[in-house]
Amino acid sequence: EKPCGEGILPAGAAVLERMGVLPALVAAGARPFRGIRYHAPSGRSADGLFPEGARGYGVRRHVLDETLLRAAAASPRVRVEEGFAVRELLRHDGGAGTRREAEGRASAIVGVVAEGGRELRAPLVIGADGARSRVRKLAGLDGRATERWGVRQHYRPTTPPPDEEMVDVYVTGSAEAYVTPVAPGEYGVAWLRGEPSPAPTPLAESEGATRGERLIRETLRGRAGIAAALADAPATSEPLAAAGMGSVARSPIADGLLLLGDAAGSPDPITGMGVAFALRCAEGLPRALAGAFARNDFSRAALTPFVRLRRHEVAGGFAVTRAVMWLACRKARAELAVRALRLAPPLFPALFRLAAG
Numbered sequence: 001e002k003p004c005g006e007g008i009l010p011a012g013a014a015v016l017e018r019m020g021v022l023p024a025l026v027a028a029g030a031r032p033f034r035g036i037r038y039h040a041p042s043g044r045s046a047d048g049l050f051p052e053g054a055r056g057y058g059v060r061r062h063v064l065d066e067t068l069l070r071a072a073a074a075s076p077r078v079r080v081e082e083g084f085a086v087r088e089l090l091r092h093d094g095g096a097g098t099r100r101e102a103e104g105r106a107s108a109i110v111g112v113v114a115e116g117g118r119e120l121r122a123p124l125v126i127g128a129d130g131a132r133s134r135v136r137k138l139a140g141l142d143g144r145a146t147e148r149w150g151v152r153q154h155y156r157p158t159t160p161p162p163d164e165e166m167v168d169v170y171v172t173g174s175a176e177a178y179v180t181p182v183a184p185g186e187y188g189v190a191w192l193r194g195e196p197s198p199a200p201t202p203l204a205e206s207e208g209a210t211r212g213e214r215l216i217r218e219t220l221r222g223r224a225g226i227a228a229a230l231a232d233a234p235a236t237s238e239p240l241a242a243a244g245m246g247s248v249a250r251s252p253i254a255d256g257l258l259l260l261g262d263a264a265g266s267p268d269p270i271t272g273m274g275v276a277f278a279l280r281c282a283e284g285l286p287r288a289l290a291g292a293f294a295r296n297d298f299s300r301a302a303l304t305p306f307v308r309l310r311r312h313e314v315a316g317g318f319a320v321t322r323a324v325m326w327l328a329c330r331k332a333r334a335e336l337a338v339r340a341l342r343l344a345p346p347l348f349p350a351l352f353r354l355a356a357g
Contacts, residue, residue: 002130003152003242004061005190005272007033007167007180010054012276015283022057024067030059031181032165035348038338039170041331043224046341047166048348058167058180058188060154064275086129088113089138089257090121108299109139109256124289124298125257128278131247133263141259143248148268150192151212154237157229160185167272168226170219171338173331176270177219179226187230191216192270212239252310253303260285264310267321270328273314273355280313281306320355 008016016022022030033056035049050056073080090111111121112135127135136142168179178190191212213235220227252264259265261278288309292302327337341348 001062001237001240003150003190003240005152005178005180005269006061006064006182006188007056007058007178007272007275008064008279009056009273009276010050012279013055013057015276015279016057018283019071021067021071024071025057025059025064028059028063028067029183030057030063031163031183032057033167033181034165035167037164037166037168037225038341039168039223039225039227040335040338041171041173042335044335044338044342045225046338047345048341048352049345051349051352055165056167058182060182060188084114086112086134086138087115089125089135090119107255109254123256123296124292126260127257127263128260128282129263131262131266133247133249133259135257136249136259136263139254139257139259141250141252141254143250143265148192149241149243150190150269151215151239151241152188152190153213153216153235153239154182154186154188155230155233156186156236157233159229161226161229164226170223170227171328171334172219173329173334175215175219176328177216177227178272179220179230186236187226189216189220189230190269191219192268210239212241251307253300253307255300256298258285258289258303258306267314267318268325270324271317271321271355273317273321277314277317281310284309284313317355320351 013022016025034053035047037045037047039045069080072078089109090113091107092110109125110123111119112125113119125135127133127139129135163181165181167181170177170179174193176192178192180188180190182188216239217231221231223231247262247266249259249263249265252259260282262274264281266274266277285306288305289303291305292298295302327333
């Protein structure tokens with residue numbers, strides 16, 4: 001479980017389909033959605049439909065992770081080790097990552113160290129451990145996270161509303177609530193605060209979770225659409241909060257190391273692109289690193305094709321995310337944006353194509 005909007009946009013769903021994983025997710029309850037419905041503070045709404053009939057999917061994050069883990073474990077030459085936490089990075093001179101970085105004498109990474117000093121060595125270490133990546137921190141590649149914070153919780157209305165296959169986004173000018181169908185009859189609501197939060201500390205997140213359900217219900221109460229069914233619906237999960245939404249890495253590569261997914265840096269979750277970006281970059285990784293494997297060279301220079309791949313995949317999405325954040329943070333801007341979508345329906349698919357590269 002983690003604070004997550006739990007939506008997979010069509011670009012990510014297409015990767016899962018090519019991997020053969022999507023049918024298992026659907027069998028586990030993943031719900032399709034065909035677009036996003038934006039609700040302005042005044043109550044005016046506009047539908048943005050994905051181009052060419054594409055579908056995204058909402059699915060509980062633990063279901064997605066478990067399904068991907070099973071698929072990985074069933075792959076040839078893959079060994080899954082659970083209950084394993086990285087404590088240090090191995091370098092060829094035996095130095096620990098944080099100390100060597102601090103002393104300015106970084107050397108090639110050749111593996112990781114777990115609890116008790118257990119070592120795992122590899123010619124290439126891939127840190128795919130999320131927005132709070134420990135691997136990134138140990139490598140000295142941490143950047144500055146955004147100051148936004150959010151809460152997520154799940155609800156099951158007693159009277160099921162019509163299944164319109166849409167994600168609903170309610171904008172207030174200081175916060176946004178995202179309602180995603182994640183299982184039959186169940187909806188996840190992610191609430192993001194549009195103003196800076198306290199530092200991303202466990203205390204701030206604990207306080208955020210305590211207030212989370214009240215904030216979500218206050219945002220949904222009195223709004224139209226699916227919000228009316230969820231404002232007083234029974235909760236089916238505990239609220240989870242996270243501060244410092246949106247992560248940054250100074251670089252996604254180092255000698256012997258590559259950062260993937262949110263560990264490499266992710267946009268603010270306002271556009272829900274994180275999972276799709278991670279899947280697209282992961283799918284392109286073998287092609288980008290073919291030369292490095294052929295030469296058995298995993299130096300920073302040899303890993304630069306991945307940097308170009310990632311830039312191609314995410315640059316448009318980061319730009320669209322910044323624009324959406326600018327529009328959502330003021331009521332007047334949000335009203336104009338929703339009105340523009342109502343008057344010019346092709347605008348949404350055009351922006352969506354730009355975000356998807």
